[in-house]
Amino acid sequence: MMKKIVFLGCGSMGEAILGGMLAAGVSPQSVVVTVRRPERATELAARHGVTAMASNEEAAANVEAVEGASVVILAVKPVGVTAMCREVADALDSNAVVISVAAAVSLAQMEAALRPGQPVVRSMPNTPLKVGRGVVALSAGSSVDEHHLAAAHEVFDGSGVVLDVPEDQQNAVSAISGSGPAYAFYLAEAMAAAAEDFGLSPEVAQVLARETVAGAGIMLAEPGANAGELRRAVTSPKGTTEQAIASFDKDGLPGLIKAGTKAAAARAAQITEELSAAN
Known part of the structure; x- marks a missing residue:
């Protein structure tokens, strides 16, 4: 204690x-x-x-x-x-x-x-x-x-x-979980913008995006939850979600996320060097 x-x-x-x-x-x-x-x-x-x-x-x-x-x-x-x-x-x-x-x-x-x-x-x-x-x-x-x-x-x-x-993994942690909430918020922003493109009002678009991302997060926080399994459970063969995921994959979304996290980790390492030089 x-x-x-x-x-x-x-x-x-x-x-x-x-x-x-x-x-x-x-x-x-x-x-x-x-x-x-x-x-x-x-x-x-x-x-x-x-x-x-x-x-x-x-x-x-x-x-x-x-x-x-x-x-x-x-x-x-x-x-x-x-x-x-x-x-x-x-x-x-x-x-x-x-x-x-x-x-x-x-x-x-x-x-x-x-x-x-x-x-x-x-x-x-x-x-x-x-x-x-x-x-x-x-x-x-x-x-x-x-x-x-x-x-x-x-x-x-x-x-x-x-x-x-180990400390040498802290920059990776920063890139995934430290910056990660912003990625989820960014996703919600993009979903809301897409909803408005469909003609939904900004108010309805915000609620749909916000509550969907928040609800999915709660499901993912359940004991034993696995992101891949949860995604597959929603992705019916030949259904609408499957088409969206296929489009994301075709446009390289996983690669973009990986590149973004690498950029965040590199910046964390750079800040460490800058602070070291300043002190």
């Missing part, structure tokens, strides 16, 4: 993780959050019952917050992760596990900004964490043991599915 948990930064994704933790039974009295603006600190304290501090009011808020913490979650933007690590490094307990939720920031970059031997975990969460249907991939640093990794799992267990992957 985690003791003191600290969020350094708490934007949309950080608050989604925080909400999932609290819903899973973590006591708000064990959580400290730091943000820049006093208004945001007041908002988080009122909404979740946690202790919230504003660095614009108290310059040492981040350092004070991490003292005695067993888990520290870095929920700042990628460009600010290593600077935050350096700011709090000397105040961290040597056994505290530091978890980053920022894309493209490597374990090596974080470990170099912290004291030697500090346990570090890199995570790649996605936005459906906000509705408790997220997926998170964790990669453990060189000083992480099974207890540190278990604590990292506990952070995210209330918000979705948690997987362990």
Whole structure:
């Protein structure tokens, strides 16, 4: 069981993780959050019952917050992760596990900004964490043991599915699940546009596309569900769906999706290099 948990930064994704933790039974009295603006600190304290501090009011808020913490979650933007690590490094307990939720920031970059031997975990969460249907991939640093990794799992267990992957697979994870919700939304946009081409009103088109994609997602989330099997169950021989799938295949849709994910993964690797050069 985690003791003191600290969020350094708490934007949309950080608050989604925080909400999932609290819903899973973590006591708000064990959580400290730091943000820049006093208004945001007041908002988080009122909404979740946690202790919230504003660095614009108290310059040492981040350092004070991490003292005695067993888990520290870095929920700042990628460009600010290593600077935050350096700011709090000397105040961290040597056994505290530091978890980053920022894309493209490597374990090596974080470990170099912290004291030697500090346990570090890199995570790649996605936005459906906000509705408790997220997926998170964790990669453990060189000083992480099974207890540190278990604590990292506990952070995210209330918000979705948690997987362990080698760090060299994190860019692929980012391209599939990190960016993936946008692909589903893009599909819904395209379906709605197609519906309007048939003469349906924009309002009806939006409902049809939105509820179809959302409903299919719920079916896919059922235990043991398989995307290929579900698709084949809807695709009757010589039926309308079969014609649509054949058209998608002819136009190379699977190849386009594969190319897009490769482009996303390549960009993630490029961002890592840019952040490394900047720090």
